[in-house]
Amino acid sequence: MTAPVAIRCEDLGKRFDDAWVLRGVDLEVRRGEVLGVIGPGGHGKSVLLKCLAGLLTPDAGRVLVDGEDLARLGPLGLARVREQYGYVFQNYALFDFMSVRDNVAFPLRQQAHLPDAEIDARVAARLAEVGLAHALDLLPRELSGGMKKRVGLARATVGDPAIALYDDPSAGLDPVTSSKIFQLIARMHARRPDAATVVVSHDVDRMRAICDRYVMLERGRVVFVGAESALGDAPEVVAAFFGGAERAPTGGG
Amino acid sequence: MRRLLMAPLSSVGRSALGLAETIGGATLLFGRILRALIPPRFDRDETWRQLYGVGVKSYAIVVVTALFVGAIMVIQTAFYVRRTGATSLLGYGVGFTVFAEIGPILIGLMFSGRVGANTTAELGTMVVTEQVDALRALAIDPIRYLVVPRFVAMMIMMGLLMVLGDGFAIIGATLTADTLIGVDPSVLISSLLESHLLDEYLLGLGKALCFGVSISVLSCWFGLGVRGGATGVGRAVNNSVVANAAAIFFIDFVVGWLFPVGL
Ligand SMILES: Nc1ncnc2c1ncn2[C@@H]1O[C@H](COP(=O)(O)OP(=O)(O)OP(=O)(O)O)[C@@H](O)[C@H]1O
Ligand SMILES: [Mg+2]
Numbered sequence: 001m002t003a004p005v006a007i008r009c010e011d012l013g014k015r016f017d018d019a020w021v022l023r024g025v026d027l028e029v030r031r032g033e034v035l036g037v038i039g040p041g042g043h044g045k046s047v048l049l050k051c052l053a054g055l056l057t058p059d060a061g062r063v064l065v066d067g068e069d070l071a072r073l074g075p076l077g078l079a080r081v082r083e084q085y086g087y088v089f090q091n092y093a094l095f096d097f098m099s100v101r102d103n104v105a106f107p108l109r110q111q112a113h114l115p116d117a118e119i120d121a122r123v124a125a126r127l128a129e130v131g132l133a134h135a136l137d138l139l140p141r142e143l144s145g146g147m148k149k150r151v152g153l154a155r156a157t158v159g160d161p162a163i164a165l166y167d168d169p170s171a172g173l174d175p176v177t178s179s180k181i182f183q184l185i186a187r188m189h190a191r192r193p194d195a196a197t198v199v200v201s202h203d204v205d206r207m208r209a210i211c212d213r214y215v216m217l218e219r220g221r222v223v224f225v226g227a228e229s230a231l232g233d234a235p236e237v238v239a240a241f242f243g244g245a246e247r248a249p250t251g252g253g
Numbered sequence: 254m255r256r257l258l259m260a261p262l263s264s265v266g267r268s269a270l271g272l273a274e275t276i277g278g279a280t281l282l283f284g285r286i287l288r289a290l291i292p293p294r295f296d297r298d299e300t301w302r303q304l305y306g307v308g309v310k311s312y313a314i315v316v317v318t319a320l321f322v323g324a325i326m327v328i329q330t331a332f333y334v335r336r337t338g339a340t341s342l343l344g345y346g347v348g349f350t351v352f353a354e355i356g357p358i359l360i361g362l363m364f365s366g367r368v369g370a371n372t373t374a375e376l377g378t379m380v381v382t383e384q385v386d387a388l389r390a391l392a393i394d395p396i397r398y399l400v401v402p403r404f405v406a407m408m409i410m411m412g413l414l415m416v417l418g419d420g421f422a423i424i425g426a427t428l429t430a431d432t433l434i435g436v437d438p439s440v441l442i443s444s445l446l447e448s449h450l451l452d453e454y455l456l457g458l459g460k461a462l463c464f465g466v467s468i469s470v471l472s473c474w475f476g477l478g479v480r481g482g483a484t485g486v487g488r489a490v491n492n493s494v495v496a497n498a499a500a501i502f503f504i505d506f507v508v509g510w511l512f513p514v515g516l
Contacts, residue, residue, distance in 0.1 A: 055386045075394060082392035093383035107391050 003030040006066065006163055006196035007052050013060030014047055014220075021047050022220045025061070029163075029196045034189055036211035037200040038241055044220040045200045046090050049165050052198065053087055054078055065163070083111055086161030090168045090200075092148040094140040094155070100127065101136045104154045111159060126154045129184060131177065146173045153181060157188050164188060164197045170206065182206045204242055216241060275496060279474045285396050286404050286470065295401035303406035311367050311414060318363045319418035322355055323347065323425025331434050340436045344444030347426045352419055353453035353460075353514060358505055360418045361464035364411060365497035369472035372403055373493040376476025377486040385477070395477065404469040411465030415458050452514040460508050467500040 005028050012025040021044045029035050029052075037045050050056040051063055054070040063070045065081050073081060086107075094103050104123045108114055114122075127133055130150040140148060153169055166185060170178035186209065189197050201207055207214075208228065216224040216238050224231075224238040231239055289295050326347045334343055376399060379385050385395050423445065430436040475493035479485045 050386070053390050055389055079392040079394065082390060085390055085392070087387070087390035089383050089387060091383055093387040095384055095387070096378075096382070110391060110393055 003032045004066075005029070006031050007198075008064045008067075009048075009051070009061065010064070011061035012048075012051060012058050012063060014044075014051055014056060015059050020059075020220055022051070022058075022217075023060075025217075025220075025222055027215060027222065027225070029198055031162075031194045031196050033212045034185075034197040034199060034210050036207045036214040037198060037217065038202070038204060038207070038214055039217035041202075044217050046167055047220075048217065049087075049167050049198065049200055053085055053165060054082065084162040086156035086159065086164045088149075088152050088156045088164075088166045088169050090171065092140070092145075092152045094148055094151055096140045098139075099136070100132065100138050100140070100143070100151050103140070103151055104158050107155060107159045122158060123154075126158045127151075130154050131180065146177060149173060150177070150181070153184065157184070160188070160192055162192060162195050164195055166197070166199045166201075168200055168202070170201060170203050178203060178206060182210055186210045275471075275474070278478070279470050282396075282400070282474050282477075283466070283470045286401055289394075289397050289401045290405075295397045295405070299398060300402035300405050303402045304409060307368050307403075307406045307410045308413075310371065311364055311410065312417065314363050314367055315360055315414045315418050316421050318359055319356065319421035320425035322351060322359055322418075323422035323427075324429040326350055326355065326422075327426045327429040327433065331430075334436070335434060340434075340440055341444050343426075343430060343436055344441040344446075345448035345450075347423070347441070348445045348448060348450045349453055351422045351426070352450055352457045354457075354505070354509070356418055356422055357415060357457045357460040357464065358501060360414060361411070361461065361468070361501045361505075362498060364407075364414065364464070365468045365472070365501065366494060368407060368410075369468045369497045370490050370494050372407075372469070372472040373476040373490045374486055376400075376473060377479035377489045380477060380479045381482050381486060400469075400473045400477070403473060404466075407469035408462060408465040411461045411468070412458060415461035419454065419457065456508070456512055456514050459512075460505060463504050463508060464501055467504055468497050471496050471500060 007027075007029040009025050009027040012022055012027070013020060014022040025048065037048065039045055047056060051058055054063065054065075054073075057071060065084075068077070068081065070078065070081070095106065098106065101123055104127060105119050108119045108122060124133065124136070127136060130153055132147060132150055132154070135143065135147060135151075140151070143151065149169065149172060153166075156166070157164065164185075169185065170181050173181060182203075185197065185199065189195055189210070199207060199211065213227050214224065215222055218237060224234045226234075228242065231242060327343070330343060330346050334340055376385075379399070385399070388395050388398055423442075427438045427441050430441050431438055472493045475489045475496070479489045
């Protein structure tokens, strides 16, 4: 594996007040790979993802994107780095004053200076892909949780990002839609062979189909990094997580 | 005993720290807004949307407030006017107090209660629902996209509403004078026009613009600073309303001191 490293965490630590939520996290996400992040609920997965996007500033260590330390970039540098990102938030984070169509079109309107017709076509195509072709003109408050999740996914992926971060993309979705979402992530990834993708999920079975490597977080520490084939050397907790979804602890947010 | 004595002191200390934090934070935010304005780099569509929203939210309350302000000024002076028969001074009296002082303050307060509180709640909700993070993740500066359009819209609207409010205050005064003390509208209007209140009028307009700055900066600052869910939003709205009112009185005092008109 000699693909370039897109994101590197070095001794990353994050705390809220006095509680350390992440401690000593060393991690690499390479271009072209899908990294799965697993772990019990409330043990720092979402916080890690936000640190990777520079939405939270580390209290220890650093996060490098293409070799540049996020904390040392000015606002313009940070904006330039973030133009590569697509981020699916665990709690949707849809713009509640915009229709579904405008939410998904937003990244294209702001970043890529495309003609309106092209934007409309792309938005419609991406929403059809997540099964929401009929919901174009609805407002976020008129959607179910699962629909919001899919709009969030469409918004994050409409610009074909080079770094895609998915925070629990299938939470609250029925099994059929969940499978479709994971297929979509795989398709997105296939479309951009240089993309670095990170998927946080509890859905280990579906992750198997797309993830090249996994990271498991427990109490803010990395307890396992590697492919599933390396599980033999992994601690008991990790094996339990992969062993069966029914035994794995799942979080409530 | 010691603790009993220290408790009020430490609470004073905390308030002072909070005040310093608000003033410092709001000033920094103001600086960032100015940097985004010169040269102008902010979202035009969002600015139009805000202009429309701010105008729709506030014009009715301003019209009603202004009508009553004019009416109240007449009621307050009716006694002296009746006593002295100085009906020719009525227009001057009303114009002087409304244009320079009462008009801007009351309209500023209504505006901050309506638009300022709304802005804090809106931005605060965007923070707790991670919409602000979503903007940042899309490489969009929340200051440029959310704050500057609101700042521009509130400035422009405070100016326009002040002109509108002055007009309706005069209408309120004229109607009240006519019905309450039988002063003919033409008498009041000509007294107003003859008293050359342009300085007062412009001073009031200047104050209104200053209030537009303080209301937009403070309410955005409190909104973006929200921590911790719906209760956090409630607390921020509360603080924002109080801070806005205090700032309005403070600015009114300072501007009145720097530009003493009519003396
Ligand atoms: N803004 C915040 N302020 C204070 N504490 C926070 C904040 N965000 C997260 N935490 C804390 O950090 C810890 C990790 O949270 P995080 O959201 O990363 O969990 P998670 O692994 O994503 O859980 P889940 O699987 O349920 O989504 C939690 O204990 C949470 O209480
Ligand atoms: Mg999470």
